[in-house]
Amino acid sequence: xxxxxxxxxxxxxxxxxxxxxxxxxxxxxxxxxxxxxxxxxxxxxxxxxxxxxxxxxxxxxxxxxxxxxxxxxxxxxxxxxxxxxxxxxxxxxxxxxxxxxxxxxxxxxxxxxxxxxxxxxxxxxxxxxxxxxxxxxxxxxxxxxxxxxxxxxxxxxxxxxxxxxxxxxxxxxxxxxxxxxxxxxxxxxxxxxxxxxxxxxxxxxxxxxxxxxxxxxxxxxxxxxxxxxxxxxxxxxxxxxxxxxxxxxxxxxxxxxxxxxxxxxxxxxxxxxxxxxxxxxxxxxxxxxxxxxxxxxxxxxxxxxxxxxxxxxxxxxxxxxxxxxxxxxxxxxxxxxxxxxxxxxxxxxxxxxxxxxxxx
Amino acid sequence: xxxxxxxxxxxxxxxxxxxxxxxxxxxxxxxxxxxxxxxxxxxxxxxxxxxxxxxxxxxxxxxxxxxxxxxxxxxxxxxxxxxxxxxxxxxxxxxxxxxxxxxxxxxxxxxxxxxxxxxxxxxxxxxxxxxxxxxxxxxxxxxxxxxxxxxxxxxxxxxxxxxxxxxxxxxxxxxxxxxxxxxxxxxxxxxxxxxxxxxxxxxxxxxxxxxxxxxxxxxxxxxxxxxxxxxxxxxxxxxxxxxxxxxxxxxxxxxxxxxxxxxxxxxxxxxxxxxxxxxxxxxxxxxxxxxxxxxxxxxxxxxxxxxxxxxxxxxxxxxxxxxxxxxxxxxxxxxxxxxxxxxxxxxxxxxxxxxxxxxx
Numbered sequence: 127x128x129x130x131x132x133x134x135x136x137x138x139x140x141x142x143x144x145x146x147x148x149x150x151x152x153x154x155x156x157x158x159x160x161x162x163x164x165x166x167x168x169x170x171x172x173x174x175x176x177x178x179x180x181x182x183x184x185x186x187x188x189x190x191x192x193x194x195x196x197x198x199x200x201x202x203x204x205x206x207x208x209x210x211x212x213x214x215x216x217x218x219x220x221x222x223x224x225x226x227x228x229x230x231x232x233x234x235x236x237x238x239x240x241x242x243x244x245x246x247x248x249x250x251x252x253x254x255x256x257x258x259x260x261x262x263x264x265x266x267x268x269x270x271x272x273x274x275x276x277x278x279x280x281x282x283x284x285x286x287x288x289x290x291x292x293x294x295x296x297x298x299x300x301x302x303x304x305x306x307x308x309x310x311x312x313x314x315x316x317x318x319x320x321x322x323x324x325x326x327x328x329x330x331x332x333x334x335x336x337x338x339x340x341x342x343x344x345x346x347x348x349x350x351x352x353x354x355x356x357x358x359x360x361x362x363x364x365x366x367x368x369x370x371x372x373x374x375x376x377x378x379x380x381x382x383x384x385x386x387x388x389x390x391x392x393x394x395x396x397x398x399x400x401x402x403x404x405x406x407x408x409x410x411x412x413x414x415x416x417x418x419x420x421x422x423x424x425x426x427x428x429x430x431x432x433x434x435x436x437x438x439x440x441x442x443x444x445x446x447x448x449x450x451x452x453x454x455x456x457x458x459x460x461x462x463x464x465x466x467x468x469x470x471x472x473x474x475x476x477x478x479x480x481x482x483x484x485x486x
Numbered sequence: 487x488x489x490x491x492x493x494x495x496x497x498x499x500x501x502x503x504x505x506x507x508x509x510x511x512x513x514x515x516x517x518x519x520x521x522x523x524x525x526x527x528x529x530x531x532x533x534x535x536x537x538x539x540x541x542x543x544x545x546x547x548x549x550x551x552x553x554x555x556x557x558x559x560x561x562x563x564x565x566x567x568x569x570x571x572x573x574x575x576x577x578x579x580x581x582x583x584x585x586x587x588x589x590x591x592x593x594x595x596x597x598x599x600x601x602x603x604x605x606x607x608x609x610x611x612x613x614x615x616x617x618x619x620x621x622x623x624x625x626x627x628x629x630x631x632x633x634x635x636x637x638x639x640x641x642x643x644x645x646x647x648x649x650x651x652x653x654x655x656x657x658x659x660x661x662x663x664x665x666x667x668x669x670x671x672x673x674x675x676x677x678x679x680x681x682x683x684x685x686x687x688x689x690x691x692x693x694x695x696x697x698x699x700x701x702x703x704x705x706x707x708x709x710x711x712x713x714x715x716x717x718x719x720x721x722x723x724x725x726x727x728x729x730x731x732x733x734x735x736x737x738x739x740x741x742x743x744x745x746x747x748x749x750x751x752x753x754x755x756x757x758x759x760x761x762x763x764x765x766x767x768x769x770x771x772x773x774x775x776x777x778x779x780x781x782x783x784x785x786x787x788x789x790x791x792x793x794x795x796x797x798x799x800x801x802x803x804x805x806x807x808x809x810x811x812x813x814x815x816x817x818x819x820x821x822x823x824x825x826x827x828x829x830x831x832x833x834x835x836x837x838x839x840x841x842x843x844x845x846x
């Protein structure tokens with residue numbers, strides 16, 4: 127038997143929206159969240175797709191997330207916003223705020239928003255790519271649960287804090303950088319653990335803060351908060367640039383939590399069953415702030431082609447552009463997406479529990 | 487005998503300014519360049535200090551850099567600039583543009599500048615820190631000579647493309663991230679080569695694009711453009727996050743070269759003795775765009791203390807904040823800076839050649 131089953135995108139969407147409705151999420155907002163999740167599945171980022179449905183269900187049940195999202199604009203200038211997400215659904219907070227950034231950037235060239243008191247918002251790239259549809263440059267960052275150890279530290283006090291930047295092109299796929307600032311996300315350790323494989327020493331540290339190849343130990347230590355955790359991009363030493371990844375993670379906490387007077391570091395998911403206090407940073411920039419869309423999109427085609435056509439390392443036949451693999455997956459998965467049986471069964475159970483029609 | 491000699495900062499400044507004057511650089515502009523170089527020495531970033539004087543002298547002699555810097559504003563909006571550096575001195579182009587960004591950010595909250603047709607501008611952090619003096623947030627990036635191979639590529643087609651972001655704090659040293667997007671700069675390979683040491687496999691590749699521990703080979707291949715080069719932050723594999731460092735380097739080329747319709751990738755220093763066509767990106771953001779200086783600087787103190795006070799890894803007694811080591815060095819080196827004898831002799835020779843009084 128295959129490990130996964132192929133389901134229709136439209137059926138999956140309807141099912142997920144129905145679950146959210148049963149949880150008390152208004153219909154328009156449920157559609158936003160469903161689209162963010164299913165876009166992740168379509169782009170091949172399964173870890174952030176409908177596999178997470180259970181976490182949102184539990185989040186609402188435990189009072190971590192509010193089903194109805196009440197957004198407050200705390201401060202507004204022509205080119206910026208400070209937003210309070212009211213402890214609502216992260217996807218809704220980020221979607222609505224990015225809509226406003228886009229509108230403002232069209233009027234005044236640039237708009238940045240620092241957002242406090244929100245929740246997990248799914249893939250960072252969803253919101254930066256919203257800008258692409260309007261021919262704008264998009265930026266998206268979020269802080270997240272403390273899983274990452276700073277250079278020379280023992281405990282996980284920073285999030286995997288992803289950064290996404292999207293820039294429009296003309297004929298080539300647009301550049302969509304969407305990267306956790308840790309070497310790998312926790313999910314990668316879970317995969318290696320399931321397969322009984324050792325992990326590279328650049329990925330994580332044990333409870334003493336020493337690099338380890340044992341994923342089970344790291345995952346257990348993180349669960350029990352015994353010390354250790356994921357390593358920033360560049361690993362555990364200055365010699366391999368670990369302080370740079372640590373700096374990028376720190377930067378995300380500053381733009382999200384510090385600029386909004388929200389939460390950061392160990393205060394994210396700091397208290398059991400209390401609001402998670404995740405902070406985001408979103409931005410839209412009009413190409414007209416610089417040399418304009420025509421030149422920028424054609425320059426983007428040139429730089430992308432320069433990279434793709436550059437000579438390849440021995441044994442390699444392709445140099446990838448950031449976002450390219452994901453756009454190819456998304457095109458393949460217009461009608462159907464594969465779900466692991468475990469995820470499929472999980473959605474089925476949730477549907478049964480909430481007496482929602484399981485359409486898959 | 488010591489490897490280095492201690493010289494007075496004021497004497498060094500006067501000497502360097504005199505050399506620049508003899509090269510035809512106007513006095514005010516020479517002072518800017520000297521300050522950028524000596525600030526690097528004071529902050530312990532010797533590789534970007536007066537050790538580079540010879541390169542600027544040669545740059546002007548070979549026609550790569552123009553001694554008189556004529557800056558043109560190609561485009562201006564309330565929150566942005568596109569600037570042409572006229573092939574002048576990178577430090578002057580960046581300093582003058584950052585001054586203008588600061589002034590505009592005070593009026594309209596944010597100003598970003600994308601700059602084409604400039605030259606090597608020294609340490610990226612100099613310009614982001616200019617914003618700190620005005621209680622603003624500063625951003626600085628530059629592209630640079632192609633020394634870095636993209637993931638799965640064989641040849642160096644991207645620069646070490648540094649990113650710097652500076653954020654004001656209250657009592658703690660401010661956060662000053664200033665990082666090349668390669669694992670290490672070329673200078674590190676030169677140091678290991680001189681010491682006859684092997685380099686970590688995360689640093690560089692050979693002419694086939696395979697990670698190597700031989701620094702001499704990499705340096706020679708780069709010189710002869712035979713293939714190979716420095717690896718992006720995260721190394722040569724997706725497994726260790728190399729595609730992320732590659733993405734960050736790419737991002738810098740986009741914000742600098744693409745947004746200004748300048749040059750990027752292999753077109754930087756693309757032709758012998760022709761203008762180097764380096765591009766920069768600078769920005770200033772007012773804290774008033776977000777929760778304001780009082781809250782942001784006090785939030786910064788909190789997050790910095792959270793990190794510094796976090797438990798340390800076994801064998802480590804300190805967690806550093808980005809820029810902290812450099813601020814401590816800068817305070818130690820208020821009056822005097824150490825120069826390697828080689829650098830000292832080099833400056834002496836330049837002074838003799840230009841019949842400038844050697845004051846050291």
